[in-house]
Amino acid sequence: MKKTIAMAMTGLSIVLGSCGGNNPQNTTSQDDDFKYEVDAFADLQILRYKVPEFESLTLEQKELVYYLAQAAAEGRDILFDQNGKYNLAIRRTLEAIYANYSGDKTDKNYQEFETYLKRVWFSNGIHHHYGEEKFLPGFSKEFFEAEVKKLPADKVPVMENQSIDDFFAMIEPVMFDPNVMAKKVNQADGVDLIKTSANNYYGEGVTQDEVEAFYAKMKNPNDSTPIMYGMNSRLVKENGKLVEKVWKVGGLYSPAIERIVGWLEKAKGVAENDAQKTVIEKLISFYTTGDLRTFDKYAIAWVQDSLSRVDFVNGFTESYGDPLGMKASWESTVNFKNTEATKRTEIISTNAQWFEDHSPVDPRFRKEEVKGVTAKVITVAQLGGDCYPSTPIGINLPNSNWIRKDYGSKSVTIENIMEAYDKAAEHSGFSDEFVWSPVELDLLHKYGFITDVLHTDLHEILGHGSGQLMPGVDPDALKAYGSTIEEARADLFGLYYIADPKLVELGIIPSADAFKAEYYRFMMNGLMTQLTRIEPGKTIEEAHMRNRQLIARWVYEKGKSDNVVEFKERDGKTFVVVNDYAKLRNLFGQLLAEIQRVKSEGDFNGAKSLVENYAVQVDQKLLTEVLARYKALNLKPYKGFVNPVFEAVTDKDGKIIDVKISYKEGYVEQMLRYSKDFSSLRTYN
Known part of the structure; x- marks a missing residue:
């Protein structure tokens, strides 16, 4: 999944959306008696999210959400086993x-x-x-x-x-x-990278060279519609020979997949329309056969279903857990369209061709015709697998480059999750500690939330959907650097265009100066405040964090001669200051052009140079300072969510007559219930 990670991408900007002195660990944000904070421990804060307008759904839509929510819980054991x-x-x-x-x-x-x-x-x-x-x-x-x-x-x-x-x-x-x-x-x-990673995607004794050679033999460079090789299997050695153990009914993880399929069968019976029914049928077929050509048919059908209000992701999707970016973790979301907020994303997607045509990248790397870009703002109703408890706030699928080129992609911004972050971050004191001056504070107060949401929109709708690979380029050519480069590409597309007058012309940003809030937040985060997640002496490992530092460090270094961005000290504390927003935008455009070239040409050495030189190493002196300042605020750098609980109400004949939603379940209570009710795998698989 090409996704925008909550807190990884935007959580700090949401904290910046308000300032004050009270500690959120001591003050629980509430809205009409709804308590956002559930628990806090270690470096984590557990929150709730609201599901507004659930009651406005029809009975059949509620029933559909219920079945899909059950399916979302059934894959939990799969992810645990995949992770180790x-x-x-x-x-x-x-x-x-x-x-x-x-x-x-x-x-x-x-x-x-x-x-x-x-x-x-x-x-x-x-x-x-x-x-x-x-x-x-x-x-x-x-x-x-x-x-x-x-x-x-x-x-x-x-x-x-x-x-x-x-x-x-x-x-x-x-x-x-x-x-x-x-x-x-x-x-x-x-x-x-295989032998030194603890995930369970590869068997004992399997090496990186063997994995790369195994899948290289399968690939045909002339195949214009390649499957995502190895996506749904564990690669193991049997009698000295490499063998794929496919995740499917009758294969690896079968007990859990069978239960997922059972709930999908029920969901199919209350599908909103024939297109959605076809999507579910093809997903069931994929789970049953494990065939990756069938998965592509499912992905195409899913992209083309633009009329259903209820939507979902369910399956082997995310590849960040594999150092080679091939094996996919299991995950799920269940959601429905936020009709009013979607008007904003529809304006963006309708103008996708304009943005592609005016991109600062080499015309060879642009799409001549942008197809099937659909976008919406959603209300998430249930999270599962690799989207739970930590969840994205933006999603763009499918991952297959040829499907995105020929059929388009579907992008979503999860606004009720972003709202939950915003509410929970009120009165944190973070802004007072890290923002340079009242000028930047005023920008963030006025425009921080809307530009945060818009950057997510642009990242998902346009960024991931933009550009094209050159003929014959292997989609996996960038190997371990692929995820970082892809996230940087999408981020840069959003950063470049959030400052474009076109957004004011389209009426989706309130002021020509609003973009400055996002520019300041991004540079402060990429250069400094995201370091709150790094331990002393460590380097940056996670792809989204690498992406942000790559961008921020590159433009900082390239803009030094013009003093575009600088570090300033006051009272012994370091701050990030942006001196020239116009030149900063130009630098974002230059880096976007280079990142797109690297992606389009499959330039592994170019990707390696960018990532290793700008994205990995940490200024340990600055890290020590940032950690001390952050610790004094008594905040938690990572956040996640408990799900609401859906209860089917039935008549005396067992027919569902309503679905009720409750927000009262606690973190420990939910985790123990999930382990009791949704745990079908053997301990050792």
Whole structure:
């Protein structure tokens, strides 16, 4: 999925949308008694989101949302297993301890245990959901062993013919040793990215060279409609030979996929129209066969369904979890169109050809004809898999380049999630701490939210949908750098055009100066404040963070001679200052042209140079300062959500007569319920 990550992309700008002195950990934002904040622990804050206008849906639409929401929950175990082969064993052991614990709950070991369990739930495994590094328990091995030994024998997920001591020998290094399975996704240059990544997309002993050679043999450079090779399988060695274990009914992950299909069958029965019914049928067919040509047919049908109000994503979509960008994590969203707000995105998509034609990139790399670009603002109703609890605030699909070129793409901005971030960030004190002057504060107060939303719109609708590959270029040519380059490309497209007079002419931005709010936010974030997510001594690993620093550092360095952007100090603190917004826009355009060239030509060395020189390394002195200032605010740098609960109301014959929505379920309560009701996979797959 080409997606805009919440908080990764825009969360800091939403914090900047308001200023004040109160700490959000001490003051819960409310709106008509709706409590946005649910829980806070480690570096995480758990929020709720509203689903406005759900009651305006028809009964059939509500029923459709209900079935799709159930399907969205059924894939949770798949993601846990994809993220690491021992994740289900660890989660189920921790949950058993939690359910059976009878000791002192004020004990430090137990309190650290609770925090660790909450983090495992949030990250869908033992590696940080964003930083990719393994987080370690704060409780002792002795506490862990003692509590496991107290459990009923059937609650300890040992392997077949495995003793409890063997279980400890297997699981404890994975949990406690910082050098074992240290990173879920390793992007470091010069090492075997497969052997040094802890994800479960590849079997024991499989190397990066073997993976690249295996899939290179499958690809035909003259194929104008290539499938996304390897997207829905684990690549393993059997008797020394590489074999794909396909995720499908009857294959790997079959128990969970069968249940997903069961809910999709029910959803098909209440589809809004024939086009939506066809989408669901093709998705079921893909899940049943595992055939990637069938997946492409599903993706085309999904793009072409523009009339249904209720929509969804369900399946193997996101490739950020694979260091080579091939294997796709399981995820889901269920949503419906925000009709009023969609008027804005429809204006943008209607004018897509104008934006493409006036792009500052080489005309060879532009699309001569932009096809099928549809865009809407949605209200998300349910999150699942790799979109839960941490979720994007913008999505653009499908990922296949040829489908995007020949059939178009579908872009969404998730405005109710953005609103939840905005509400939860009120009175944080962040702006007072990091914004240079009242001039920038005034810009952010006036235009911060609308330009934040518009940048997301432009990123998803136009950015990801723009440009084209040159004939014969492998879509995977940029390898480990592909995700960073693609996100930078989309971001730059949005940054370049948010300052264009065309947006004022179209009536979708309130002032010719409004863009300055987004420019300032982006540069401050990319150069400095996103460092709140980096540990001392570490480099930047995550693709979206690399993208932002790449852009900000490149334009900062290239604009030095004209002092376009600078660092200033006041009272011993560092601030980012933009001195020339017009020249900054010109620099964004120059970098967009180069990034598009790299993408279009499949220039691996060009991508490597940009990423390694601008996106990875961190100014450790600045990092130390930023972390200290942020810590004083007592904020959480990462946020995620609990889902609302949908309840089907039936008559005496079992027919659904209504679907009710509730926002009362807590974080721990929801996670335990999901583990009880939506956990169909074996512990070891």
